[in-house]
Amino acid sequence: MRDFRDAKAMAQTLRESLTTKAVTISHSESLELVSRMLGVADWNTLSAMLQTGRRDTLVPIARPISSTAVYPAVPLRDFVPFPGATFPLFVGRENTVLALNHAFEGEREMVCAIQRDATVDEPQFADLCEIGVLVQLVELERLQDGSIRVLTRVLRRVALRSFAAQSSGYRSEASELPEGAPVDSPELIRRAIQRFEDYAATHGLLVPDIWLFFDQTHDVGRIADTMAMRMKLPIKDKYELLALLDPVKRLEKIDGLLDVSSRPFGAAYAATRRRALALADQRRHQFATLEHLLLALTEDGDAAPILQACNADLGVLRQNLTDYLDKELAHTVIETGTAAPTVAFRRVDRRAALHAQEVGNPAVTGTNALVALFPETRSPAARLLAEQGVSRWRVDKAIVRNAGEDKR
Known part of the structure; x- marks a missing residue:
């Protein structure tokens, strides 16, 4: 995609296609849907990514991990990201800032590792969970207080092999964790989506617009990760979902967390x-x-x-x-x-x-x-x-x- 015109043309085509099927959406809604289809959180994020491209600093396509590779790394204190999510990352620790600078000078890829204990300021390998995520850095903004805000897109799960502070900041050796081909489980998907919609309404959460396309993709893992990212759970429970590699079992676990059928009326x-x-x-x-x-x-x-x-x-x-x-x-x-x-x-x-x-x-x-x-x-x-x-x-x-x- 070259610029805003491509994205807006795609949105217009989507609106026209839906109109022929008696589904009417506004121009702004079509822009949001196109953003979700491209794996981006919202239109503002996609706009920022396209604007970044205009400055000739377009984010490179993520390179596949052949087996194991070493990346700049950032430890996360109280947050568990999931593949497909786009989120702002705020960092201020010296080794993390160095790692971010190093990542932006290279492939703009980085490992996010989840800390076992959020109170540890300088984590070592033993202080981190075994499973993390590989992310792509979209845009960096330096704030007045010296910290950095980075727009980040999660690519996939990785297994951490090492983690240490070096002169260039935190570095981590990580290997790919393939999940295999998407598995179709229509009844599980239908039930989990219905329960999640109730959950989202209870918590005032926005149901992702990409829901409209889940009946076409039937990607169990993607649906599970989309739900897990938005659910309000303890860090321990969120990490258990991240570390559960079987997509069907992951969605089954989420479905179980959302199941309240056994809760009696007082x-x-x-x-x-x-x-x-x-x-x-x-x-x-x-x-x-x-x-x-x-x-x-x-x-x-x-x-x-x-x-x-x-x-x-x-x-x-x-x-x-x-x-x-x-x-x-x-x-x-x-x-x-x-x-x-x-x-x-x-x-x-x-x-x-x-x-x-x-x-x-x-x-x-x-x-x-x-x-x-x-x-x-x-x-x-x-x-x-x-x-x-x-x-x-x-x-x-x-x-x-x-x-x-x-x-x-």
Whole structure:
């Protein structure tokens, strides 16, 4: 790709192709998708890479490792990168700065090694994990405080054979760790992606646009690494995923981490959920919606105090929800049968279980369900919460504040 015109032409072609299939995206969205297709984090990053090329310092194509090679190296204290990711790297240690300068004078390739203990300032080989990554340095920026910011793209996993400080900075001998040909596992991919989308919504993460193309690539390893890079996990767990070379086993492990099907509803929330279904049945509604659930949560022993801590007027909120259910859902009345939870209701159930797992609750509570409501931004329930000034940020603060008071 020569310059911005090539990238933008590619984006225009993508938009036109999707339009013929009744899929409409904006110009900016097409630029972001093209960036993901080229393995770059976003359009700004791709722009920087192309701009770098205009200055005749285009990043060279990564050279394959025939067996073992020696590279400039950087130890990472509290971060585990995965192949395919593009991220900013901030460095300030003398040996790391020397290694970066050496890398930019050469092939712009570098080994990133993960420290076992982040408190070690001058790590030796024994202080590092066995598996690291080979990265390509895209752009370097020297900051006013003397540190350096480097835009970095991860190429592949490597096994560290040595690591030491030399006159040119840290150096590491590393060998390639081939993963073999991509393996197709459609059922595992489908299940893991669905669970990750719930996880991303719970944590306010952006689901990568490259998701649109995963049903075409079916690359288990790539999907697993994309998820692992974005999941909020302890460094130990992240490294275990990096070191797990079998792509199917890696995605299976991630799928297991995302599986909350065994997380039970607590007694109080189970009663709240039954009350939500009963509210729908009393009105003979065909479906139990998020508004039925939120109305039930206003009387939940865990969720109601959080709403009050956010200065919500529960009386007004209940009245607004009741008016909505009685007036706006009148067309959903059925003669016989019981109300079934909507798809959105079930999504909230899954996200609530995931939130319970994240905060260490043995069972799902009404508070978990309240948190899980916010990603449903188009729902009247979310709108009515916003009218009361209740946001995810305020709920999170109220939860932390209440937890602190409980410990006193």
